[in-house]
Amino acid sequence: MALTKIGIIGGSGLYEIDGLQNPRRVDVHSPWGAPSDAILTGQLAGVEMAFLPRHGRGHVYSPGSVPYRANIDALKRLGVTDVISVSACGSFREHMTPGDFVIVDQFVDRTFARDTSFFGPGCVGHVSVAHPTCARLSEACETAARGAGVTVHRGGTYLAMEGPQFSTMAESRLYRDVWGCDVIGMTNMPEAKLAREAELCYASVAMITDFDSWHPDHGAVDITDIIATLAGNADKARALVERLPDLLGTDRASCPHGCDRALEHAILTAPEARDGQLVAKLDAVAGRVLT
Template sequence: MRERLGVIGGSGVYTLSGLADAEWVTVETPWGAPSDAILTGTLDGQPMAFLPRHGRGHVHTPAEVPYRANIAALKMLGVTDIVAVSACGSFREEMAPGDFVLVDQFIDRTRLRPASFFGKGCVAHVSMAHPVCARLSGIAGDAAEATGVTVHRGGTYLAMEGPQFSTLAESRMYREVWGADVIGMTNMPEAKLAREAECCYAPVAMVTDYDCWHPGHDAVEVADVIRVLGANADHARALVRGLPARLAARPAPCPCGCDRALEHAIITAPEARDPAMIRDLAGIAGRVLAPLD
């Protein structure tokens, strides 16, 4: 089956223009409904699916985003590669507002969000040592640079719970002690779930501000963030338009092993697996889980 590119749009990116045969489709999953209907179609011959993470109109807070349903719905539509766009604050002077950061590592500080498709009745442990698909991230970086935006390849993303922004003490700790490069509220547990769904995942973090550690930016002002978001959204849409041509030579299997993440991850013995959970997992892990009668 040919790969399908999935794009998750973050703050400021709520739709995608230019798709042929564009259609908003409703998808129901065992984990409920995703954030919104999903826009499907083709771009330069590349099958695509676009999902606004917060819903059109920005109706979901970061903690309320139905992350499991979002990733499950994309997987059920045949998505193999996910480019996830999100807004972020920067802990580095050189990562300035308006720049794009190709995140390759995470520190997860979220605490209120279901972070796995698996659980009692079927236990699995996937590796998150390298949580980003290097191949797909490189493609996204090339497409971003072609738009003229400044791109930083590599960076650690601190995922906070939100919806409030950091305290000054937290901002300093994340930057100076923990060594994070950017901070946001939405890439976790998204990256973990994409790995469990055996999808290639590449986040593109769009810098909107310097959080509050910077002496010249000691408080995050929403008005300033929204102003930068508008310019970033234009660059993000241009990035997406540049992806199809660069995906034409996609290798199979994925050289990073993303599409085989569950190969040895299932721990629960076959006879101990919950049949109801196995049925729910069919769209996510059917490749490695045989349904029980």
């Protein structure tokens, strides 16, 4: 049985977590480049924690420029077992209102200018993302949110757009009315795919800031309104994070959904045909199945 180490990837508005014992910032060197920032490590209620601000302190990375591969690789190198993504989003549903949280369980990926995989020529790998989030970890996030007094919706489809611009009204209506998506954001892809490739359990907590542009009574997305909502959401997110150690515990059994065994049969390239340089870069992500 392994020890639990919770990794929090904080999105817009969440750049720190409070209450860590023995806190220190760690610079992790990744063969995929530099992560968004140094990673804050420590213990919370006896459980190891690692916090990484997705956009960097000061919000220096746009959604399209976030070093997603380096971020996931760095967390894996630190021994993280469970990754909780916290991110801002817009809502396509009247009953999912600003200030509410959604525990996402599906994605539609409309990003197009990002590195989406650790694998490639010389080491080809195919993982399943039919169920892109971990049900066990998502349940813990839902329970923590309810314990923190947050209005939370379990299950929802997240439309991942490239950005950094917000949607046109036509796009917003398409995603809502035709495709049946529930929320929209810019950062959970390829993050969720990369976490699966790295055999990390991944849960997505989407914090609603606005109604996107489809809503007849709200009009275009207003960044000033979003920023005001972000502050309140960040406080709720911290309260959620504080409850996770007690729910997940210090001892971690194998994931019942197989997230930690996603690469079991995923590598197709024969050992003698593999690119040595790429294999070396995959030491943290896929070393379990490549050595």
